[in-house]
Amino acid sequence: MAKNKTQHSLRTLDIDTKIVSNIDNGIIVLDDELHIHYCNKWMRIHTNLKEENTFGKKIDTVFPNIKTKTLTRKIKTALKIKTPTFYSASTSGYLIPIKLNQIKSSKFQYMQQDVSIIPIDYENNLVSLIITDQTDISNTNAKLQENILKVKELNAQLIKEKELSELQHQRLLSSSRSAAMGEMISMIAHQWRQPLTLINTLISSIKLKNEMGVLDKTTMEESFGKIENTVKFLSDTINDFKDYFKPNKTKTEVNLDELFNKSIFFLKDEMLQLDIKYVQNIDATISITTYKNELIQSIINIFKNSIDAFKEHNTQHKVIAVSVENKNNTININIEDNAGGIEAEILNKVFDPYFSTKNKNGTGLGLYMCKTIITEHLGGDISINSSLNGTKVAIKLPKAI
Amino acid sequence: MKYLVTDDSKFARLNLIRSLKKLVGEDAPIYQAANGLEALKIVKNESPEIIFLDLNMPVMDGYEAIPKIKELHPKIKIIVVSADIQEKAQAMVLSLGADIHVQKPINIDKMQELIDI
Amino acid sequence: MENIYTLTEDEKDVLQELMNVAYGSATAIVADMLQAFAYLSIPQISVMQTNELLKTFEELKSKSYFFSTQGFSGEFSGESAFFINEESANNLAKHLELEEKEDLDDAILELTNILTSTLTTKLAQEMETEVSFSLPNISKVPLEEITEVETFQEYSQVIVIDTDLNFKEQKINGKIFILTKDESILWLKTKLNTLLELLI
Numbered sequence: 001m002a003k004n005k006t007q008h009s010l011r012t013l014d015i016d017t018k019i020v021s022n023i024d025n026g027i028i029v030l031d032d033e034l035h036i037h038y039c040n041k042w043m044r045i046h047t048n049l050k051e052e053n054t055f056g057k058k059i060d061t062v063f064p065n066i067k068t069k070t071l072t073r074k075i076k077t078a079l080k081i082k083t084p085t086f087y088s089a090s091t092s093g094y095l096i097p098i099k100l101n102q103i104k105s106s107k108f109q110y111m112q113q114d115v116s117i118i119p120i121d122y123e124n125n126l127v128s129l130i131i132t133d134q135t136d137i138s139n140t141n142a143k144l145q146e147n148i149l150k151v152k153e154l155n156a157q158l159i160k161e162k163e164l165s166e167l168q169h170q171r172l173l174s175s176s177r178s179a180a181m182g183e184m185i186s187m188i189a190h191q192w193r194q195p196l197t198l199i200n201t202l203i204s205s206i207k208l209k210n211e212m213g214v215l216d217k218t219t220m221e222e223s224f225g226k227i228e229n230t231v232k233f234l235s236d237t238i239n240d241f242k243d244y245f246k247p248n249k250t251k252t253e254v255n256l257d258e259l260f261n262k263s264i265f266f267l268k269d270e271m272l273q274l275d276i277k278y279v280q281n282i283d284a285t286i287s288i289t290t291y292k293n294e295l296i297q298s299i300i301n302i303f304k305n306s307i308d309a310f311k312e313h314n315t316q317h318k319v320i321a322v323s324v325e326n327k328n329n330t331i332n333i334n335i336e337d338n339a340g341g342i343e344a345e346i347l348n349k350v351f352d353p354y355f356s357t358k359n360k361n362g363t364g365l366g367l368y369m370c371k372t373i374i375t376e377h378l379g380g381d382i383s384i385n386s387s388l389n390g391t392k393v394a395i396k397l398p399k400a401i
Numbered sequence: 402m403k404y405l406v407t408d409d410s411k412f413a414r415l416n417l418i419r420s421l422k423k424l425v426g427e428d429a430p431i432y433q434a435a436n437g438l439e440a441l442k443i444v445k446n447e448s449p450e451i452i453f454l455d456l457n458m459p460v461m462d463g464y465e466a467i468p469k470i471k472e473l474h475p476k477i478k479i480i481v482v483s484a485d486i487q488e489k490a491q492a493m494v495l496s497l498g499a500d501i502h503v504q505k506p507i508n509i510d511k512m513q514e515l516i517d518i
Numbered sequence: 519m520e521n522i523y524t525l526t527e528d529e530k531d532v533l534q535e536l537m538n539v540a541y542g543s544a545t546a547i548v549a550d551m552l553q554a555f556a557y558l559s560i561p562q563i564s565v566m567q568t569n570e571l572l573k574t575f576e577e578l579k580s581k582s583y584f585f586s587t588q589g590f591s592g593e594f595s596g597e598s599a600f601f602i603n604e605e606s607a608n609n610l611a612k613h614l615e616l617e618e619k620e621d622l623d624d625a626i627l628e629l630t631n632i633l634t635s636t637l638t639t640k641l642a643q644e645m646e647t648e649v650s651f652s653l654p655n656i657s658k659v660p661l662e663e664i665t666e667v668e669t670f671q672e673y674s675q676v677i678v679i680d681t682d683l684n685f686k687e688q689k690i691n692g693k694i695f696i697l698t699k700d701e702s703i704l705w706l707k708t709k710l711n712t713l714l715e716l717l718i
Binding site for chain 2: 535542545558716
Binding site: 077081082084085086087088091092093114116 | 621
């Protein structure tokens with residue numbers, strides 16, 4: 001019995017020794033004054049430690065890079081608290097300098113190491129240093145840190161670019177507003193031309209009759225009446241424009257038939273001049289809740305585009321037709337003309353800012369602004385289709401935003 | 402012989418008392434206090450001969466209590482029982498008038514030593 | 519649903535006392551290492567959800583923190599977290615006469631290691647069990663990012679043993695949190711009750 005036990009312990013000892021010799025860790029035994037008592041095969045292979053000339057020597061004479069104050073402190077602490085202390089690769093890099101002679105690239109010249117300092121003999125104040133190669137992990141960590149930094153930078157850049165593009169968008173919108181204002185003013189001017197001419201004519205006529213002495217009371221009163229009406233018309237026009245130009249702060253219920261009537265009112269004269277027939281086919285009961293003025297501005301813009309197209313393309317029977325489909329929660333507005341259509345290559349650019357086919361006066365902001373208004377403020381959608389004949393603009397809007 | 406055990410932890414007191422009772426018997430008069438102030442009251446009223454005193458307590462800690470106890474009862478033996486084993490703490494405690502400083506928890510042998518002195 | 523992860527007053531009393539003793543030993547060793555005197559404070563023990571724990575960090579006023587952790591395993595398993603603010607860390611470096619920045623990180627790791635090892639080992643001893651420790655690690659975390667730190671997301675219920683490390687003269691202060699998972703809390707309760715029963 002006893003013999004077997006002895007054999008068993010001898011075998012175990014043999015295995016322990018074999019493990020210590022073949023383990024992929026460095027093992028050094030030191031005392032609390034840093035004298036080397038033992039080192040394993042791994043240590044001898046990786047460093048120039050040879051049995052003959054190292055035992056008894058202090059470790060800092062063999063490896064001068066070692067900070068003795070720190071090591072001594074850690075060893076003494078381990079012996080005192082009777083549990084291990086450590087060096088971590090992430091904070092200390094390495095304890096024993098072992099140069100890396102690898103072909104694959106590494107951030108580090110020397111092997112990165114985790115070191116555990118384990119108390120093994122309290123009588124003789126001995127500790128065992130277990131050294132583990134952490135170079136791979138350290139490299140991975142370093143790459144990870146680099147990537148994290150890159151991602152942070154890219155993020156910051158993206159945020160900046162987003163802010164910039166938001167800024168640009170706002171600038172474009174305000175340019176659009178200014179351009180639209182310009183258009184409105186020219187529409188007012190256009191609207192006013194004839195009435196002003198009329199007033200002038202009436203006044204000249206009165207003056208002439210007066211000078212000639214043939215001005216009678218009736219003619220005068222008639223003329224004054226006409227002048228008053230015309231002045232009222234001029235004033236109303238201004239008010240109308242003012243009203244329709246202000247952006248709405250609140251949504252209101254809008255009857256579509258009336259809305260289109262109002263919109264077309266501003267362009268009636270021009271359309272008459274160009275001999276454009278206008279067809280409006282809208283169920284008088286359809287109403288939606290939306291921002292009225294903004295919708296009017298968009299519609300006017302679309303009409304103007306058709307009118308301008310007719311100026312370039314002299315179709316025989318010019319028509320602009322408007323129809324509205326009533327769906328469950330939405331309405332579909334279709335504005336169609338026969339002004340010759342838009343070429344395919346140009347069609348998908350029409351909503352881009354600064355894109356214009358008009359020569360002098362086109363600022364190109366009209367449809368861009370329309371799209372922005374319809375999608376961002378009115379919660380809807382706008383699309384455009386074209387054939388050789390003409391163009392159709394379809395606007396989808398929710399019945400209530 | 403009367404004893405006083407002072408500690409804000411009930412567990413600590415009971416633990417100490419258990420060891421004490423094993424040596425002096427179940428019937429020995431052992432008083433308890435949860436802080437320095439309570440301890441002073443008991444010292445005044447009961448005049449225990451031996452007091453076990455913790456340092457870290459609310460209301461009045463050990464450091465403050467020691468001189469006050471000595472004032473009331475100069476012959477009393479003060480045994481400071483504390484988790485704080487720093488040398489400076491030990492020195493402070495002895496200079497204030499305590500007789501001895503020991504680390505918690507006290508085992509039976511140590512207890513025997515302390516009582517015999 | 520009744521929360522089984524609470525400690526009764528008696529259990530808290532025992533744990534507090536055990537921690538007290540363990541902490542006294544740990545601080546003495548740290549004081550020795552620093553050649554300074556530590557003012558011992560009473561550990562505060564509470565059981566709480568992790569999100570509640572994070573609120574306690576809001577009391578920590580400094581902008582950025584050194585935050586080191588060390589895991590321990592065994593029947594009693596968990597992790598310790600040690601917080602030290604930049605000012606205290608710099609004072610620590612000055613006091614130890616450290617020359618390089620890397621040495622400071624190392625010193626903080628060592629501090630964590632000593633505190634945790636001693637605390638947890640002593641505690642384990644009282645409970646007649648053994649624990650083993652993993653390598654401590656350290657990160658410098660701005661206060662805003664603390665909630666993202668992974669350690670805290672692993673634990674649903676934690677026993678928080680909140681102690682201050684107070685070297686007044688050297689102006690080095692820190693806080694230790696010992697965090698244990700749900701199962702360990704139950705194990706702990708059993709052990710604490712065993713100790714209580716011995717007194718009856």
